[in-house]
Amino acid sequence: MQVTSHDFKAKARKAMQDPNLRIALKRMETGFAGNRAAAISRLPEFDALRDAACAIKEHTIANLDYYLERFESQLTRQGGQVHWCATPRQARETILSLCRKANARTCTKGKSMVAEEIALNPFLEANGIEPIETDLGEYIIQLADEPPSHIIGPAVHKTKDQISDLFVQHHGKYGKTERLTDPQALVNEAREILRQKYIDADVGITGANFMIAETGSTIIVTNEGNGDLTQMLPKMHIVITSIEKVVPTLEDASTILRVLARSATGQEFSSYTTLSTGPKRPGDIDGPEEFHVVLLDNGRSDMLGTELEDALRCIRCGACMNHCPVYHSVGGHAYGWVYPGPIGAAIDPHFIGLEEAQHLPNASTFCGKCESVCPMRIPLPKIMRYWREQAFESKITPAAQRAGLELWAWFAKRPNLYRLATRIGIGVLGFMGRGKGRFRSLPLAGGWTDGRDLPAPEGRTFHDLWRAEAKRRGRS
Amino acid sequence: MSREQIFGNLRRGLKRGALDAEAVKKLEARIAAHEPNLIPQRSRTDHAGQVALFVKMAEAVSATVSRVADLETVPDVVADYLAKNNLPSTIKMSPDASLDRIPWSKRPLLEIARGRAVGSDMVSVTPCFAAVAETGTLMLTSSGDTPATLNFLPDNHIVVLHAKDVVGAYEEGFAKLRAREGKRDGTFMPRTVNFVTGPSRTADIELTLIMGAHGPRRLHVILVDDEAT
DSSP, X not given: OOOOGGXXXXXXXXXXXXXXXXXXXXXXXXXXXXXXXXXXXXXXXXXXXXXHHHHHHHHHHHTHHHHHHHHHHHHHHTTOEEEEESSHHHHHHHHHHHHHHTTOSEEEEOOOHHHXXXXXXXXXXXXXXXXXEOSHHHHHHHHHTOOOSSSSOTTTTOOHHHHHHHHHHHHGGGTOOSOOOSHHHHHHHHHHHHHHHHHHOSEEEEOOSEXXXXXXXXXXXXXXXXXXXXXXXXXXXXXXXXXXXXXXXXXXXXXXXXXXHHHHTOOSSOSEEEEEOSSOOTTOSSSOSEEEEEEEOTTSGGGTTSTXXXXXXXXXXXXXXXXXXXXXXXXXXXXXXXXOHHHHHHHHHHHHOHHHHTTGGGSOOOOOHHHHHOTTOOOHHHHHHHHHHHHHHTTOSOHHHHHHHHHHHHHHTSHHHHHXXXXXXXXXXXXXXXXXXXXXXXTTOHHHHTTSOEEOOOSSOHHHHHHHHHHHHHHO | OHHHHHHHHHHHHHTSOSOOHHHHHXXXXXXXXXXXXXXXXXXXXXXHHHHHHHHHHHHHTTXXXXXXXXXXXXXXXXXXXXXXXXXXXXXXXXXXXXXXXXXXXXXXXXXXXXXXXXXXXXXXXXXXSEEXXXXXXXXXXXXXXXXXXXXXXXXXXXXXXXXXXXXXXXXXXXXXXXXXXXXXXXXXXOSEEEEEOSSOEEOTTTTOOEEOSSSOSEEEEEEEOOTTO
16 A cells, blocks of 8 residues: 555644544444453453463464475465565565466455555556455445555444445446445445355455464454455465464464454454365365465564564554554554554554654554553564664654754763753742643643643652652651 | 575574474474463363353354254254245255255255355255354364355355264364374365354444344354264
């Protein structure tokens, strides 16, 4: 998808004034987080499972070369084929040549964030192959010609009215002219239209939540069943996924699956968890004749051994954005690239460059909620802090901000002077603000006080209070 | 070439070369042992408790369950189910021999075709390899006799599940699969294993839960209590 992350501030401002988005985000905030909390309360072992899941991923990442080779050799034995792609371009071209081999005119698609990452749809369209999104949310945003705004709820920003309009606008060619407003009727209409698309498609493309090194299987997790119809009806199934999704055994996948749905939608288990191992077998009367796994790196291997390595454990559940106060305020589109929310703030700078994504690691209050709900215990605030430091060091941070930080650092390195300066500053502010207890505006800090009031300090610095308290306790 | 480039990068990041023979042996042993990790307590009960848990969890995700004593009554349950839901009496059934033991002839109005599903099939009847009590999940394995299209294309999916095939956790379902094939080289997987937990659903319109997105609108489990067999 087109990168617009540099425009974060303007897009965020606009998002906060969009009444439809406000309603949608509020609904999401209570829905996902509430369901997750309820699911976790029903499973006393949840935190222990998180630890186990984390340990599996850490072990796998430390031996990623071995497990990827094992996956490839097992899949090859089962008649499937792995295509290694270092770059998005290679992945796009590999998929195109496979589609051409199958003489494809249309291909159905299950939901895949990696497909978004390589911008597959516009590329296929430009080359005369029509991609048809089949996940209802993805289908809706394909009609709207928008990117997904959430990694598990791509159309979470859309209201029912907007969806009704989209369907009337695009379904006329199928003889559907009535404007439907009942969600069940909308789902039924999409179901009916997509039904024939599954059957007519020459190629089915899905993502993968996991790959199993032991057996050469890929796993998809869905609720709609669209990923299954996508992969079983056409004559070729292409899986587009990325190298960090491999796990050693079926037992390891079972452990991680126990935290995935609960963290994502708050379900005990998603409706459909499907393990696919190669193409149609001798004697099979359905299933694809060819099975290909397009395995993308796109810089993931460069994350190993860096501050970003922990992010390779991510299982794309969306819990971090479901609990993020910034995401709740601005929605997913403001982030301007494939992965929004805290995980996006942590990994987007790596994929699209820090200069482009510089605002994302700053779009955080460091409340730590994302890390606390992450099933893979990824230290998201720590990674964002790393990017802030990088931005400062490589002079991407704006000059005024840098000057301010440098001034602060100069004082911070001189404790006596720092104490004196803060004592004066806090004393003055405390004196000035003693009436109302807060400041509506302050010279040189208009950018900060435009959006909120500054509570007035009570007159003494933390250091002074601490010392006084220690003295009091020492006496008693 | 991309493959070499990716592996070169991986090993540079891992700060080592290719793994030595001993390290590889250790990893192979880990896979060969495929030890289960933590399994939640909720399914650690006797078998009757697991069957009861399966029913409770499946119903919680809007599957329906009929418990019958033996295969004799299965045709009646199917016929009644179709009538109750205003469905045609035409069903598409897996070619699997396990379903031949059901005395279908006692309900002669049922029109039964065997084979894979096509778009016009409204009702499918399939056997079930195992069911996982933990989350009320069916475990369906594909083969020529059990085509996977039957699990997804028809609007209504009726599953004949034997109580003896109910297990506690996913890992026990996989253990059953490993035992069925008896292969120790990781090639025991059928083309697809479908874990099915309730009927198809979506919440993509304003997070409103709607059933029947693309897969079956209804999922009915006929649980045959034939522990002894």
